[in-house]
Amino acid sequence: MVPSDSSRCSHDALWIASNDARRAGPEAHSCAGCPVRRQALFGVFDEAMLARLPAHISEQTIEPGQALYRANEPAAAAWTIREGLIRLERSSERGGRRVLRLAGPGDLVGLEALLGQTHAADAIACTPLQVCRLPRVLIDELGAAEPALLRDLMKRWQAALDEAEEWLTELSTGDARWRMLRLLLKLSEYGEPDGRIWLPARGDIGAMLDVTVETASRLVAALKREGVMQFADLRHARLDMPRLLAALREAVGPG
Amino acid sequence: MVPSDSSRCSHDALWIASNDARRAGPEAHSCAGCPVRRQALFGVFDEAMLARLPAHISEQTIEPGQALYRANEPAAAAWTIREGLIRLERSSERGGRRVLRLAGPGDLVGLEALLGQTHAADAIACTPLQVCRLPRVLIDELGAAEPALLRDLMKRWQAALDEAEEWLTELSTGDARWRMLRLLLKLSEYGEPDGRIWLPARGDIGAMLDVTVETASRLVAALKREGVMQFADLRHARLDMPRLLAALREAVGPG
DNA sequence: CGCGATCTTGATTCATCTCAAAATGCGTGG
DNA sequence: CCACGCATTTTGAGATGAATCAAGATCGCG
Numbered sequence: 001m002v003p004s005d006s007s008r009c010s011h012d013a014l015w016i017a018s019n020d021a022r023r024a025g026p027e028a029h030s031c032a033g034c035p036v037r038r039q040a041l042f043g044v045f046d047e048a049m050l051a052r053l054p055a056h057i058s059e060q061t062i063e064p065g066q067a068l069y070r071a072n073e074p075a076a077a078a079w080t081i082r083e084g085l086i087r088l089e090r091s092s093e094r095g096g097r098r099v100l101r102l103a104g105p106g107d108l109v110g111l112e113a114l115l116g117q118t119h120a121a122d123a124i125a126c127t128p129l130q131v132c133r134l135p136r137v138l139i140d141e142l143g144a145a146e147p148a149l150l151r152d153l154m155k156r157w158q159a160a161l162d163e164a165e166e167w168l169t170e171l172s173t174g175d176a177r178w179r180m181l182r183l184l185l186k187l188s189e190y191g192e193p194d195g196r197i198w199l200p201a202r203g204d205i206g207a208m209l210d211v212t213v214e215t216a217s218r219l220v221a222a223l224k225r226e227g228v229m230q231f232a233d234l235r236h237a238r239l240d241m242p243r244l245l246a247a248l249r250e251a252v253g254p255g
Numbered sequence: 256m257v258p259s260d261s262s263r264c265s266h267d268a269l270w271i272a273s274n275d276a277r278r279a280g281p282e283a284h285s286c287a288g289c290p291v292r293r294q295a296l297f298g299v300f301d302e303a304m305l306a307r308l309p310a311h312i313s314e315q316t317i318e319p320g321q322a323l324y325r326a327n328e329p330a331a332a333a334w335t336i337r338e339g340l341i342r343l344e345r346s347s348e349r350g351g352r353r354v355l356r357l358a359g360p361g362d363l364v365g366l367e368a369l370l371g372q373t374h375a376a377d378a379i380a381c382t383p384l385q386v387c388r389l390p391r392v393l394i395d396e397l398g399a400a401e402p403a404l405l406r407d408l409m410k411r412w413q414a415a416l417d418e419a420e421e422w423l424t425e426l427s428t429g430d431a432r433w434r435m436l437r438l439l440l441k442l443s444e445y446g447e448p449d450g451r452i453w454l455p456a457r458g459d460i461g462a463m464l465d466v467t468v469e470t471a472s473r474l475v476a477a478l479k480r481e482g483v484m485q486f487a488d489l490r491h492a493r494l495d496m497p498r499l500l501a502a503l504r505e506a507v508g509p510g
Numbered sequence: 511c512g513c514g515a516t517c518t519t520g521a522t523t524c525a526t527c528t529c530a531a532a533a534t535g536c537g538t539g540g
Numbered sequence: 541c542c543a544c545g546c547a548t549t550t551t552g553a554g555a556t557g558a559a560t561c562a563a564g565a566t567c568g569c570g
Contacts, residue, residue, distance in 0.1 A: 090420060094433060094506075098428050114409065153409065154369065154408065158375075160416055161412065162375055164420055168423055172465065174347070178349060202517060211558070214517090234516090234517080431525080469550080472549055
C-alpha cells in the first residue's frame, strides 16, 4: 500500500528474466524466464510444469487506449499482465463511464472467464502493454491436477474484491482533493522505482474519481503548484512522497 | 437486478423448508430442511452429504445493529445467511464509514476466512438475523473431496466482486437523487414479495450513498412526496415500482 | 505550419454540506 | 399509563465545493 514496495517492477526480477532466457534463446517464449513469474499465476509450479505451458499460452501486445477485452463479450481466457498498466471500467446505466480499478504486472485479469461468464468490464491499456493469454481450458485442466492453483485463484479473486472495496472506501468518498491524493498514492504502487508515475489523461482521472475534466485539471494544477508532484511530460510525473503523505494527513481534518 | 425477481424470500422456499423439517422434528437443525438450501453453499450436495453437516455447523441469531464479525479480526469461519439482511462496511482512512454492499438470504459472507486472512470489513445486521457458521476446516475438507464446491466458491467470489463493482458504478456516481433511486432499486431485491422493503436509518443511507444524514432525510422526504415510496413505519416502506423506474429514467437525462 | 484533441483557466450556477433548531420516536422509570 | 430524556429525523438558511458554460492555450501529428 505504500510506495516503498516497488517489487512490481523490480530490477532484480528483470535481471533474473534475462538470465534464464539465455538458455531458451531470445525468441522462444519461456514461462520460466517470465519477468513476472514469481507474482504470476503459475508461480507455484516447478520448472518441469512451466516448460509445458508455452504451447498453450500466447503473448499479446496492446497499444495504450486499446481494449484487451470488452464488457459482455464471451470470455474464453484470462490474462496475466507482463508489463504495463490496465484500467478496468464499466459504463453506468446513467451513461457515464467509471474506472473500477487498475491492474499491473503480475496481476491476473478476466477471472470471470474461468466460470464461463461474459466479461464483467472493459479492460483498457493505459500504457504499452504486454500480456499472456491463458485459455480457460488450460486453467481448468491444471486446476484439476494441481489444487494449489485453485487456492491461488481464490486468493486472486479475494485480492480483486479487496481492491474494489478499497476504491469504494478511499477513492469514492471525501472531497475531490482527498480522492485525487489517494489516486496518486495508488498510482505510486505501479510507479518506477525512482518515483516516476504514469499520469492518466484528465478525462480518465475524472472517470476514476467521479469528477469532471475541468476539476481533474484544477486538482492536478494545484498539486503541481504545491510541489506534491511535478511533470516529466504530460503523461508522467514525479511524486514528492513526503509532501503527498503530509497533504493526505492535512486533508483528513478539514474535509 | 429487477424487482420482479423475488426468489430470495419466496414463499415456495419457506414451504419446502417446513415440509422437510417435519421429519427431523422442529428442534433439530437439518441442512436438508434449510429455507435457503437451494441458494446456499451446499446446494450441490445430495441428502446423504447434507445429513453429515449439521454437527459442524452452528446456527446463530443476531440483533439489528450487532456485528457478525469485524474488520481485521482473524477469520475462522464464513457465514451463510438464512434470514435477514447484512451490510458490509469499512471505515475509511479519512474517518468516515462506507457501506460496501448488502447481503441477504442464501448469500455467503466472510469468504476471506477460507484463505486464512483476517476479515476485510465489518458485517453488521440490518434486520434480525439468522446465520449458519461454516468453519474454515469444514469447507477445506469438503472442498478437497468435492470439486464442485470449489467452483461454487469461485462463483461466489465473482458474485461479490460483481456486486462491489455495481456499487461503484451505480451507487457512487451521479447526483444524490440518482444514487438514492438506485439504492431503492437495490433494496427492492431484498424486499418482501408484496413490495415492502427495509429502509435503512438515515445515517446508514448516508454511508451507502456518501451523503450527509440531512441530505438522506431530504431525499427520502422528496420521494415520499412524489409517491415513489410510502412509509409503513420509519424502518419499512412500500415502493411504487413503476414510479421508481420512471424516476430513474428521468434522472438519466438531466443529471 | 495548421488542425483537432486535450488541457487549462475564468465566471457563474447549482447541489450538497454545514450549522442550527425544532419535531418526532422510543426506551426507561416513576 | 404517563413523563422524562436521549437519539434520530426533519426542516431551514447560509456557505462552499464542484459542475457548467465559455474561451484560450498547448500538444501531437500529418
